[in-house]
Amino acid sequence: MTRVLIIDDEPLARMVVLEYLMAYPQIQVLQECGDGFEGLKAIQQHQPDLIFLDVQMPKINGFEMLELVETPPAVIFATAFDEYAIKAFEAHAVDYLLKPFSKERFSKAIEKYLQHTATATPAATAKATENLLEEAAQSPAQNERIVVKTGTKVKIISVQDVEYLQADDDYVSVITAEGAFLKNKTMAFFEKTLDPRHFVRVHRSYIIAIQQITRLDPYEKDSHLAILKSGAKIPVSKTGYVKLKQVLGI
Amino acid sequence: MASEQLSGKKLFGGFAICGVVWAALQAYLLHSFGFLWMVALADAVVSTLLLSLACWLINNNLRYYQPERGSYVYLLVWCGALAAGCAASSRYLLPFFGFGVVYDNFLKQSFIIRMFTDFLAIGWMAMISALFYSQLDHKKTEQRKTEAEKLARDAELYNLRQQLQPHFLFNSLNSINALIGFRPEEARKMVHQLSDFLRGTLKKDDQLLVPLSDELAHLNLYLEIEKVRFGHRLQTEISCHDKCGKALIPSLLLQPLVENAIKFGLYDTTGEVTISISGELEDNYLIMTIQNPYDSQTSRPRKGTGFGLSGVQRRLYLIFARNDLMETHANDNIFTTIIKIPQL
Numbered sequence: 001m002t003r004v005l006i007i008d009d010e011p012l013a014r015m016v017v018l019e020y021l022m023a024y025p026q027i028q029v030l031q032e033c034g035d036g037f038e039g040l041k042a043i044q045q046h047q048p049d050l051i052f053l054d055v056q057m058p059k060i061n062g063f064e065m066l067e068l069v070e071t072p073p074a075v076i077f078a079t080a081f082d083e084y085a086i087k088a089f090e091a092h093a094v095d096y097l098l099k100p101f102s103k104e105r106f107s108k109a110i111e112k113y114l115q116h117t118a119t120a121t122p123a124a125t126a127k128a129t130e131n132l133l134e135e136a137a138q139s140p141a142q143n144e145r146i147v148v149k150t151g152t153k154v155k156i157i158s159v160q161d162v163e164y165l166q167a168d169d170d171y172v173s174v175i176t177a178e179g180a181f182l183k184n185k186t187m188a189f190f191e192k193t194l195d196p197r198h199f200v201r202v203h204r205s206y207i208i209a210i211q212q213i214t215r216l217d218p219y220e221k222d223s224h225l226a227i228l229k230s231g232a233k234i235p236v237s238k239t240g241y242v243k244l245k246q247v248l249g250i
Numbered sequence: 251m252a253s254e255q256l257s258g259k260k261l262f263g264g265f266a267i268c269g270v271v272w273a274a275l276q277a278y279l280l281h282s283f284g285f286l287w288m289v290a291l292a293d294a295v296v297s298t299l300l301l302s303l304a305c306w307l308i309n310n311n312l313r314y315y316q317p318e319r320g321s322y323v324y325l326l327v328w329c330g331a332l333a334a335g336c337a338a339s340s341r342y343l344l345p346f347f348g349f350g351v352v353y354d355n356f357l358k359q360s361f362i363i364r365m366f367t368d369f370l371a372i373g374w375m376a377m378i379s380a381l382f383y384s385q386l387d388h389k390k391t392e393q394r395k396t397e398a399e400k401l402a403r404d405a406e407l408y409n410l411r412q413q414l415q416p417h418f419l420f421n422s423l424n425s426i427n428a429l430i431g432f433r434p435e436e437a438r439k440m441v442h443q444l445s446d447f448l449r450g451t452l453k454k455d456d457q458l459l460v461p462l463s464d465e466l467a468h469l470n471l472y473l474e475i476e477k478v479r480f481g482h483r484l485q486t487e488i489s490c491h492d493k494c495g496k497a498l499i500p501s502l503l504l505q506p507l508v509e510n511a512i513k514f515g516l517y518d519t520t521g522e523v524t525i526s527i528s529g530e531l532e533d534n535y536l537i538m539t540i541q542n543p544y545d546s547q548t549s550r551p552r553k554g555t556g557f558g559l560s561g562v563q564r565r566l567y568l569i570f571a572r573n574d575l576m577e578t579h580a581n582d583n584i585f586t587t588i589i590k591i592p593q594l
Binding site for chain 1 (some may be wrong): 279416417420421423424426427428429431434477478480481484516517518519520545
């Protein structure tokens with residue numbers, strides 16, 4: 001038995017998937033979700049094998065929702081029109097459906113998924129999803145905000161409010177005036193997805209927003225300290241200093 | 251082009267008359283010095299013909315080559331040379347008529363004064379020609395400029411119209427696809443609404459002002475489709491004073507604003523959303539107000555006013571040449587867009 005969730009904000013779009021799934025008695029639909037928050041809750045509650053996920057949804061979109069899931073299930077994406085998303089899907093997704101899709105196309109996606117689960121390990125699936133999210137997050141529509149979970153709540157941080165990011169074991173701590181928020185992503189992920197004109201990785205464990213810098217002080221040999229508007233002192237490594245100089249044009 | 255040739259012909263006629271008058275005056279002047287009419291006429295005709303030739307030369311020259319601001323002095327030199335040429339030609343050609351020693355002496359003595367009058371006449375001609383041709387050029391450039399501007403504007407308007415979101419189209423088709431399965435009658439209705447909406451979008455001329463009632467009818471098609479897509483989540487309130495129905499508004503202006511409101515409203519909140527649209531007439535302006543709820547806490551950070559809104563602002567500028575016809579503000583979790591359409 002394959003247990004699935006359908007996450008889409010348009011009721012009729014969910015109906016199509018439900019209708020097409022009637023041909024598969026071995027697939028059980030656990031729940032339909034109308035937005036990312038509901039989806040997130042349902043995934044945690046049911047631990048489904050597969051989700052059908054729309055990209056454009058209220059509040060948080062499909063990608064942002066997936067970012068918040070600890071161990072994402074297999075995903076078949078559905079979207080109407082989104083160049084960036086499609087590029088990401090082609091490279092990394094199990095499969096994706098372009099709305100409106102036919103029953104035949106839908107069947108192909110299901111078969112592809114069944115084949116995929118027969119061969120791929122869950123770790124490989126998780127890795128593929130991570131790569132997909134990394135690529136999707138680079139689209140201009142995506143890299144303007146960071147979605148984090150604080151307890152059971154979802155917090156949306158505008159990148160303009162970010163002061164700096166700090167590596168914290170397996171997490172990255174996003175520091176804003178409101179406080180620090182943990183996100184289970186790597187520094188490399190943020191280095192790739194944040195706009196390089198505004199964010200620089202100045203140290204193995206630090207990425208800073210350049211408009212937050214008030215001063216650069218020399219510190220020990222070959223290294224510097226960046227003093228931010230908030231007063232925070234961020235170590236800048238030798239290579240970090242070179243990168244920083246390049247972006248600042250000094 | 252025809253009018254230009256016509257004015258050229260008229261000008262030529264004018265100059266011919268000037269030439270005849272010039273020759274007549276010269277003949278009269280010479281006669282008053284005591285020469286025979288025959289002698290005076292021959293002198294006048296020959297020197298006027300020479301002068302005309304010089305004028306024609308300078309005019310023709312200026313038609314194809316216009317002196318730059320700094321090189322008017324060359325023009326002066328040219329006029330001087332032509333005047334000297336004219337005077338010298340009459341001085342050495344006229345004696346061949348054999349009008350006698352008195353006349354030949356008179357020719358010698360009047361050489362300088364002839365040269366000066368010729369210089370004045372040729373200079374005058376040069377001035378008129380330079381003015382005339384530079385104005386002609388100016389007119390042509392002006393015409394080209396307006397043409398280029400019009401082309402650019404048409405292209406821009408076309409592009410603005412193309413902003414009809416493919417997202418909307420594909421999602422609507424997806425809804426139809428769903429309805430076909432279990433509510434075929436509704437699917438059929440939606441196909442008709444979508445076709446009517448698309449047809450309305452395609453046939454409209456961007457520059458055209460349409461009555462508000464037409465624009466609202468078109469908008470309603472769009473809203474009906476969106477309501478099928480989003481179900482109970484989307485509510486709309488349209489309130490317009492009866493008088494507004496006849497007020498004029500650029501076609502397809504409201505739809506992108508409402509589209510923006512829906513996107514903003516529906517994608518920033520998870521509950522039900524009411525979009526309200528109202529219109530009123532005030533001091534010769536049709537004032538349309540569009541409001542949607544949004545969540546200031548989680549709203550996607552926006553740069554500027556968004557693509558849909560800036561497109562509308564640009565259109566208003568292209569049509570009315572004013573930048574102050576649209577304003578937006580956000581407070582108490584309500585986003586408001588107000589546009590003012592001048593009623594001429």
